[in-house]
Amino acid sequence: xxxxISANHASAAAVTLAARxxxxxxxxCSGVYPITPQTECIERLCEETIEKGSxxxxxxxxxxxxxxxxxxxxxxxxxxxxxxxGLAYMAENVxxxxxxxxxxxxxxxxxxxxxxxxxxxxxxxxxxxxxSGWIQIYCEDNQEVHDSILLAYxxxxxxxxxxxxxxxxxxxxxxxxxxxxxxxxxxxxxxxLPALNLPHRLTERPRVVGGLEFPHETEMHRKQHMEAxxxxxxxxxxxxxxxxxxxxxxPADPVVPYRLDxxxxxxxxxxxxxxxxxxxxxxxxAEGLRAGSLRIRMxxxxxxxxxxxxxxxRRKIAVIDRDVCPGLGGIVWGEIRGLAxxxxxxxxxxxxxxxxxxxxxxxxxxxxDLAARDRAGDPVFLEAGR
Amino acid sequence: xxxxSDLESFVGGDRSEPLLRPGxxxxxxxxxxxxxxMLSRAIAQRPVQIVIPACCGIVTAGPFPWSAYGAPVVxxxxxxxxxxxxxxxxxxxANGEKTRILCFAGDGGTYDIGMATISAAAERNEDLLFICxxxxxxxxxxxxxxxxxxxxxxxxxxxEGKHAPKKDILGIMAAHRVPYAASVSLAHADDMMRxxxxxxxARGFRFLHILSPCPTGWKSEPSEGIELIRLAVDSGLYPVxxxxxxxxxxxxxxxxxxxxxxxxxxxxxxxxxxxxxxxEVIQEGIRSEWEKLRAAAGPPRLPSPPGxxxxxxxxxxx
Ligand code: SF4
Numbered sequence: 001x002x003x004x005i006s007a008n009h010a011s012a013a014a015v016t017l018a019a020r021x022x023x024x025x026x027x028x029c030s031g032v033y034p035i036t037p038q039t040e041c042i043e044r045l046c047e048e049t050i051e052k053g054s055x056x057x058x059x060x061x062x063x064x065x066x067x068x069x070x071x072x073x074x075x076x077x078x079x080x081x082x083x084x085x086g087l088a089y090m091a092e093n094v095x096x097x098x099x100x101x102x103x104x105x106x107x108x109x110x111x112x113x114x115x116x117x118x119x120x121x122x123x124x125x126x127x128x129x130x131x132s133g134w135i136q137i138y139c140e141d142n143q144e145v146h147d148s149i150l151l152a153y154x155x156x157x158x159x160x161x162x163x164x165x166x167x168x169x170x171x172x173x174x175x176x177x178x179x180x181x182x183x184x185x186x187x188x189x190x191x192x193l194p195a196l197n198l199p200h201r202l203t204e205r206p207r208v209v210g211g212l213e214f215p216h217e218t219e220m221h222r223k224q225h226m227e228a229x230x231x232x233x234x235x236x237x238x239x240x241x242x243x244x245x246x247x248x249x250x251p252a253d254p255v256v257p258y259r260l261d262x263x264x265x266x267x268x269x270x271x272x273x274x275x276x277x278x279x280x281x282x283x284x285x286a287e288g289l290r291a292g293s294l295r296i297r298m299x300x301x302x303x304x305x306x307x308x309x310x311x312x313x314r315r316k317i318a319v320i321d322r323d324v325c326p327g328l329g330g331i332v333w334g335e336i337r338g339l340a341x342x343x344x345x346x347x348x349x350x351x352x353x354x355x356x357x358x359x360x361x362x363x364x365x366x367x368x369d370l371a372a373r374d375r376a377g378d379p380v381f382l383e384a385g386r
Numbered sequence: 387x388x389x390x391s392d393l394e395s396f397v398g399g400d401r402s403e404p405l406l407r408p409g410x411x412x413x414x415x416x417x418x419x420x421x422x423x424m425l426s427r428a429i430a431q432r433p434v435q436i437v438i439p440a441c442c443g444i445v446t447a448g449p450f451p452w453s454a455y456g457a458p459v460v461x462x463x464x465x466x467x468x469x470x471x472x473x474x475x476x477x478x479x480a481n482g483e484k485t486r487i488l489c490f491a492g493d494g495g496t497y498d499i500g501m502a503t504i505s506a507a508a509e510r511n512e513d514l515l516f517i518c519x520x521x522x523x524x525x526x527x528x529x530x531x532x533x534x535x536x537x538x539x540x541x542x543x544x545x546e547g548k549h550a551p552k553k554d555i556l557g558i559m560a561a562h563r564v565p566y567a568a569s570v571s572l573a574h575a576d577d578m579m580r581x582x583x584x585x586x587x588a589r590g591f592r593f594l595h596i597l598s599p600c601p602t603g604w605k606s607e608p609s610e611g612i613e614l615i616r617l618a619v620d621s622g623l624y625p626v627x628x629x630x631x632x633x634x635x636x637x638x639x640x641x642x643x644x645x646x647x648x649x650x651x652x653x654x655x656x657x658x659x660x661x662x663x664x665x666e667v668i669q670e671g672i673r674s675e676w677e678k679l680r681a682a683a684g685p686p687r688l689p690s691p692p693g694x695x696x697x698x699x700x701x702x703x704x
Binding site for chain 1: 447471
């Protein structure tokens with residue numbers, strides 16, 4: 001059913017459907033704690049009736065994730081949502097959930113880390129958690145946020161994967177913006193999401209989950225975690241097929257090129273910035289400039305093969321970061337520059353930090369600056385000090 | 387000690403083997419070992435799942451893939467035991483399972499870093515039993531002060547002796563009006579078994595506080611642990627009480643308030659040597675604590691008969 005709703009409510013709707021879909025399994029249990037701009041999502045979740053399960057209103061983000069871990073270890077489907085400093089406070093347990101390989105899904109609203117306090121969009125909060133062993137997906141619109149949460153459960157719970165998934169969306173640009181969103185019915189979701197059967201769930205059998213281990217066992221576990229991440233692209237493709245079969249639309253690929261094949265200038269971006277970049281590409285193409293773009297939808301695992309092949313032959317590449325890694329430049333740039341052809345110009349641009357506007361003219365300036373370069377320089381702040 | 391693969395054939399609910407198995411890494415004379423052995427008997431045939439935060443209690447299990455615990459255990463992050471247990475308890479309840487969810491944490495994971503989480507779980511009246519083995523020190527990191535460290539005790543971070551008295555953990559937990567909160571003496575086995583069994587059977591949030599001798603931190607003889615607890619109880623330093631619904635206080639063991647017992651308790655532990663904390667100062671603390679307890683408990687009552695089971699309040703579990 002089409003509904004005009006925010007991405008926060010779209011997330012809550014998706015989780016509720018996923019939670020109910022596990023009523024024939026071990027149910028649903030979630031720990032929740034409010035933080036702007038995520039709050040509407042958990043408020044809506046607390047209004048819903050889930051026939052088998054509960055939503056626990058805890059005292060901190062740290063405990064929100066801990067409840068999810070307990071619930072998931074007990075075999076239930078689980079969810080939480082957070083943002084910014086909440087994610088920073090939760091971080092210890094985000095890593096723990098990753099290392100336990102629990103298929104928890106989290107909706108993260110990207111918001112600037114404070115202090116000074118700033119509630120607007122910045123990708124630094126979830127990028128801080130890029131090594132936590134979670135799959136990370138960055139969304140572009142509300143439909144995608146909704147669909148990605150359903151897809152995330154299917155991906156997370158696949159026995160070849162068994163990893164938690166973070167579905168990220170931009171603060172206010174999506175979280176509080178109403179868009180027409182198609183919410184499927186329960187039967188379709190039931191067909192898409194089978195009952196969770198977590199192979200390592202706690203039973204009455206004595207064993208210690210997450211206790212001590214020696215270096216070689218840790219190395220083994222890290223390797224297994226890497227291998228699971230390595231299987232994600234293939235499993236993701238099959239989940240896309242399955243999603244399309246159940247819901248009649250196909251979720252986007254991990255990387256999404258736009259007018260890239262013959263492009264002289266390529267701009268790489270994540271989240272809602274990508275839409276603006278596409279609009280700028282169309283304008284520049286109309287003016288005769290061979291512009292193209294590449295959107296990164298999945299940041300972990302980094303779709304390296306797809307990125308390499310899409311960037312092959314591109315001589316000038318701009319990477320837009322809505323985050324800063326002090327001492328390096330853009331975090332995404334830091335990852336992408338090693339994937340381009342040797343000798344290619346891969347320039348870092350920092351824009352829209354702390355929720356500043358990213359307008360088509362910003363993107364145009366980036367294309368112009370890139371066109372004029374014959375080698376990469378220091379990261380460029382587009383609006384510092386204005 | 388068994389490996390995970392040895393245990394594949396294990397059918398749950400068999401409590402013929404101990405909860406704490408041979409091969410655990412506890413120090414000799416650790417009060418936690420005694421507490422776990424008593425807990426093992428109390429659990430009997432009940433299915434349990436245990437959450438243990440980062441502390442001596444989880445180290446003792448031994449490294450992967452071994453387990454010195456004869457029960458399923460989750461090693462949680464330090465602050466989060468009660469929240470992880472909440473998730474387990476909610477799902478067990480949603481599936482109509484009788485599994486009892488226990489937390490087993492030291493004083494660090496209870497009095498300090500775990501406090502907010504425990505307080506919140508108590509406020510929600512989660513259906514779980516939180517057991518604190520209180521060795522009055524961060525034993526696992528080599529002996530630093532915690533807010534359970536008593537006045538005058540030297541630790542590696544309070545070498546001159548701690549200046550503040552320990553937190554009243556039972557008072558704090560009772561103030562949450564939890565169905566059941568009690569202190570447990572390792573030297574009073576009948577009372578201890580009654581409390582363990584009663585708390586295992588009761589519903590809602592239950593809290594047990596166990597003063598747990600730590601020869602490493604207390605600088606005491608491993609063989610004297612039980613005797614030290616007996617002295618702590620007899621001198622009035624460690625009141626053995628239970629509190630139901632946060633207000634009905636019952637004193638389970640009447641101390642003699644013997645000054646000799648207190649002197650002996652202090653003298654037998656190296657941790658009080660450097661500060662030379664005066665027994666009179668400790669006695670002053672005991673006096674004020676007992677005035678408070680007497681006022682709350684009313685006139686002395688007949689002690690519970692040995693082996694009598696606590697009648698648990700049936701609290702609705704949300
Ligand atoms: S350090 Fe203390 S609490 Fe820890 S195992 Fe040794 S005696 Fe027990």
